Amino acid sequence: MRCLRFLLIFVLLIASACPLLAQRTFTNPIKPSGPDPWVLQQGEWYYYTNTTGANVTLWRTRNMADLATAERKTIFVPSTGQPFSRDLWAPEIHYFDNKWYVYVSADSLNNLSHRVWVLENTSPDPMQGEWVMKGKIGDKGDHWAIDMSVMEYKGQLYAAWSGWEGPTNGRQDIFIAKLKNPWTLDGDRVKLSQPDQPWEQHGDVPQEWQRNGEIPKIYVNEGPEFLQHDDKLFIVYSANACWLDYCLGLLTYTGQGDLTDPRSWIKSKNPVFVQAPENGVWAPGHGGFFKSADGKQDWMIYHANPSATDGCGNKRAPHIQPFTWNADGTPNFGKPAPKTPMPIPSEK
Template structure:
């Protein structure tokens, strides 16, 4: 749990004792936060994201029973486009094979108020399996990125991108930008309870893509391997020219850009996002991590935040997961 020192402006990670798939957006000095609950969409609001464990929270949407989006609500993200709020979330009706992404909308200036309405499923023409969608406005055009597969039996999750007509409608076909093809992305042993007849199947994972924009440069930071293994972050970089939907216009970093830190007690870091401090002076990342190596994909995954910097070539430098010691809160909080 976050520990905010009385009379000081410091905190200690994690900022909340549980919170898989964390996401935060800062707008007008307020931080709006979400994470996977599985059952509903809960929103937190605070002036200081380091005080998240005591922040105001509200269940903003509970799906009706029996719908295609009633179960296994994962990885919700709140965004603000065209003076309206949108939440993107993955959900299913029966099991993981039916996971798709859904969008709700709120026209209130304060997303904790007003009414959230279902806009519908946001999917490609082939209605493929999809999870972990994030959306960005880049040079006046909306794009979505997510994790999907070519088929449920190929044992591989890939990163896809598409252009949007509006915040809830994909325009055209999906395009695959990345698949787990590098050695550090292919640590694919599945948990023992998934193994059958002594067989050890492999699942190779690229998921949780998050856009990052800096000085008109565009990046996609994604999670590789799996939450029950050595989850880590990879990086895709848009070359700066040409169609974003052409894979040739992206480069993939040959090594992970953020990995677990046994010495600091931070295991399997991944699936997060990026935000600016309230005064606009600092860049921060948020991610979930486990407190030990064997904690897997459950609710021990907790949100951590830390500042990051930029390399001389304009790429992000995330460093290493910081130790669980006091450090300054985001500036302007």
């Protein structure tokens, strides 16, 4: 009887330890390369895209920690000679009215011709069906534009993106506009933010970019992403430059007035997410957000460099980590997590 009692205790101890033993972990980055990462959570799937430069590729996984081994498919390759044939940047997949849409920045000759283009797929499965080019989405003045993200808020679609005020001024601002439908702006753009804080103005550029013997300054606000929490609405954006100390800034909707009224937004006086050299993470930016599969955890995704001198190339890789909320309802992103094992996003 005593032996049986000891055996029962041993079995119970092993059973109680099993959840801990079975807990899966991952280590950032979640794949070796992936500038401008984006995640859409739809049903039981996470759909992921990032900048490839030459096409739009879509990944699908049930847990973002498994992205490196996820199913993938190239869903769009532009024909040569098209105005969207080169430098495909920052694609985002969205789902509105039972259709899939991808917003991607592209040009035909060089960066000066960058605009945002919209693809549509009516298939229930975005990995299947045909992706059709709906056309260019832009403001009345057809200004330079990149990094568009789209959100439905209280029954209205809105788009936010990074653009120039003039044709070639180089300073990147954050603009917003309402949408008539997923591929057409409703009215003209409105500027919500420009890089006017000292921490947004570290705009030194590489020596080879000098013009007429002078090295210009380029100040950057880009990569705006909407973030909702309870009754709060935010835009998280990237500041400085990808070849410098890239970081995240925050715009907070006051809850009063139209979203397209700049007076309805407040800019945080300091960055909300900065690099952590002590953890081997430099120039974090282009943040996005998703929930764990059980809906209990908030996670962020961003790209970062493995050293201070890696610039804006393919060494930028996607990282994910959980985040929390401050007492006033604003996000608390902490700092970039070290490249050590951590628990995967919680599953159902």
